Amino acid sequence: MISFTNVSKSYEGELILKDFTFTIDKGEVAYITGPSGAGKTTLLKLIYCAERPDRGQIVVAGWDINKLKQRTIPFLRRNVGIVFQDFRLLYNKTVFDNIALALRIHYVHPNAIREDVNAVLKEVKLSHKANTFPQQLSGGEQQRVVIGRAMVSKPTVLLADEPTGNLDVDTSQTIMNLFREINARGTTVLIATHNHDLFHGTGRRVFFLRDKNIEKEIIG
Amino acid sequence: MKIFRYAFQTVFKSLWREKWINLLTILSISIGLSLLTSFIMITLNMDSVLQRWAKNFGIVVYLDEDINKAEENTLKNRFLKDKDIIEVKYISKEKALKELHKTLGANALVLEGLDENPLPSSFELRLKSSLIEPGLVKNKAAQIERISGVDEVQYGEKWLSSLYAVSKTMKLGAIIIGGAIFIAITFITYSTIKIFFYRRKEEIETLKLLGATRSFIRLPFLLEGLIIGLLGGIMSSLVIFGIYSFTSLKMVEFLPSINLVMASLPFQVYLIVPLAGAVVSIVGSFIAVGKIRY
Numbered sequence A: 001m002i003s004f005t006n007v008s009k010s011y012e013g014e015l016i017l018k019d020f021t022f023t024i025d026k027g028e029v030a031y032i033t034g035p036s037g038a039g040k041t042t043l044l045k046l047i048y049c050a051e052r053p054d055r056g057q058i059v060v061a062g063w064d065i066n067k068l069k070q071r072t073i074p075f076l077r078r079n080v081g082i083v084f085q086d087f088r089l090l091y092n093k094t095v096f097d098n099i100a101l102a103l104r105i106h107y108v109h110p111n112a113i114r115e116d117v118n119a120v121l122k123e124v125k126l127s128h129k130a131n132t133f134p135q136q137l138s139g140g141e142q143q144r145v146v147i148g149r150a151m152v153s154k155p156t157v158l159l160a161d162e163p164t165g166n167l168d169v170d171t172s173q174t175i176m177n178l179f180r181e182i183n184a185r186g187t188t189v190l191i192a193t194h195n196h197d198l199f200h201g202t203g204r205r206v207f208f209l210r211d212k213n214i215e216k217e218i219i220g
Numbered sequence B: 001m002k003i004f005r006y007a008f009q010t011v012f013k014s015l016w017r018e019k020w021i022n023l024l025t026i027l028s029i030s031i032g033l034s035l036l037t038s039f040i041m042i043t044l045n046m047d048s049v050l051q052r053w054a055k056n057f058g059i060v061v062y063l064d065e066d067i068n069k070a071e072e073n074t075l076k077n078r079f080l081k082d083k084d085i086i087e088v089k090y091i092s093k094e095k096a097l098k099e100l101h102k103t104l105g106a107n108a109l110v111l112e113g114l115d116e117n118p119l120p121s122s123f124e125l126r127l128k129s130s131l132i133e134p135g136l137v138k139n140k141a142a143q144i145e146r147i148s149g150v151d152e153v154q155y156g157e158k159w160l161s162s163l164y165a166v167s168k169t170m171k172l173g174a175i176i177i178g179g180a181i182f183i184a185i186t187f188i189t190y191s192t193i194k195i196f197f198y199r200r201k202e203e204i205e206t207l208k209l210l211g212a213t214r215s216f217i218r219l220p221f222l223l224e225g226l227i228i229g230l231l232g233g234i235m236s237s238l239v240i241f242g243i244y245s246f247t248s249l250k251m252v253e254f255l256p257s258i259n260l261v262m263a264s265l266p267f268q269v270y271l272i273v274p275l276a277g278a279v280v281s282i283v284g285s286f287i288a289v290g291k292i293r294y
C-alpha cells in the first residue's frame, strides 16, 4: 500500500532521510517512532505529497509519487486520510462543518454528508459538540475532530501524526480503539508517535527512526 | 450543479461578511463601467455626426469648355459603371448659372451683361464611404482628372483631411481611454479578490491537503468576482439609464435640434454593460487567484 525505495529527503541541504526503504502492506497497522526531529512528520508528508523526495521511489495506493502531476495530487489525497500533528482545523467553522469539509470537497450530496458526519461524530463521541467551534473544545476533543475528519471519507490509507500527543491515557486508549475499528474496515493505518505505550503489546510492526534511516524494526 | 452548491454557500457568506469591501468594489466597478459607457456613447455620437458629414461629401468634376453632348454621355456612363461612385449628378452650364443666380440673390446684377455663359458643365460625384479618406480621394480625383473631356476635379481637400484627422484622433483616444478604464476595472476586482484569497490562505492550504481540486478552490473566488462584476454592471446600467433619460430630456428642451445629433442609446447597452462587468471581473479574479500549486 505504501512503499519507499531508497528515498532521500533534505531541507535546505540538510539531509533528513537517506536511502530510506520500507513497505507497509494493505490492511496493516504500523507505527513509526523515534526522537523529536527524526523525520516522522517528513515521512508522512512524503506520502501525501506535501513534500517531494530528492531521490528514490515512493508508491502510495498504486500512485507513483514521482510521476504525479500537480493536478492529480488531489486525487491521491482523496485516498489518504490525515491526522495532522498541528490539527489544521478551520477555526471559523463548526465541528460539523470541519468534518463535512472532507466530503464537500468531493461534492458529496448534503444528505449523505449529514448522515456520514453524524455517524462519525458518534464514533469520536462528539455528537453533542457538533455545532461548537474548535476554540471551544479541549485539546483532546479537537484531536478527535481531526480524526473524525480524516476517517469520514473512508480513505484507503490513514496517516496519524502524533494522534495522542496531548491526551491522557484513557482518551488515548479510546482513540487507539478508533484506529483499530477503522483498520477493521480495511483501511491501512500508519501512526507516527513517540509514545511507546501506544504500540506495546499490539503485535504490530514498529519502525524506529534514527539517524536518517530505520534503526530497527520490532513487533510491538 | 453539485459543483456549485458549496461554492455558492461560501460566496454568499463572504459577500455578507465582507459587505463593505464588496459594496465599495461594486461601486467602483459601476463608476468605471458608467464612465466607459458614456465615453463610448459620446464617441459613437460624435462619429455618427462625422459620418453624416462625410455622407454629404462630394467631388465636382468640371468638364472641358468644348465638350459635346455625346462625350458628356460617355463620361456619365463611365461614372455610373464605376463601383467607387455611388451617385452621379449632372449639372449643365445653364443649371450652373441658374444656381449661381440663386446664390447671389440681390447681387446677381453682376451677372447681367454677360453675353455668354462662363460656367462649365460638371458632374457631382459621391464616393462610397470606404473611399472617403484623404489619400484615396486624392488618387481617385487624379484618376478622374486624367480622363479626356475632364478639365478639373475639385473637392474640399482641407475639410476632408481635418474631418479625417478628428475622427482618427477620436478613435485612437477612445481605444486608449477605454482600454485604460477596462484595465482599471479588472484591477479593482483583482485587488478585492486578492484580499479575500489572502485572508483565506490558511483555509486553502488545509483544503489542498484534504484533496480539494483546483477548481473547487478557485470556484468561490471566480463566482464572487462574477457576482460583484454583475452587480456593478447592473448598477451602472441604472446610472446610465438615469443620466441618459435626464440629459436627453433636458437637451431636447433647450436644443431641439440636438435630437438629430444624439444617436439613440440602444437598449442592448443595458445588457452588455452588466455582461462586460461580469467578464472583466472574472478575468480579474482569475488573475488574483493565480496558479494553485500543491
Ligand SMILES: Nc1ncnc2c1ncn2[C@@H]1O[C@H](COP(=O)(O)OP(=O)(O)OP(=O)(O)O)[C@@H](O)[C@H]1O
Pocket (backbone or CB within 6 Å): A011, A012, A016, A034, A035, A036, A037, A038, A039, A040, A041, A042, A043, A085, A194
Ligand atoms: N519545512 C521545513 N524546512 C526546513 N526544515 C524542516 C522543515 N520541516 C522539518 N524540518 C526539519 O526536519 C527535521 C525533521 O522534522 P520532522 O517534523 O519530520 O520531525 P518529527 O520526527 O516529526 O519530530 P516531532 O516528533 O517533534 O514531530 C527537523 O530537524 C526539522 O527541523
Ligand SMILES: [Mg+2]
Pocket (backbone or CB within 6 Å): A040, A041, A042, A085, A161
Ligand atoms: Mg512530527
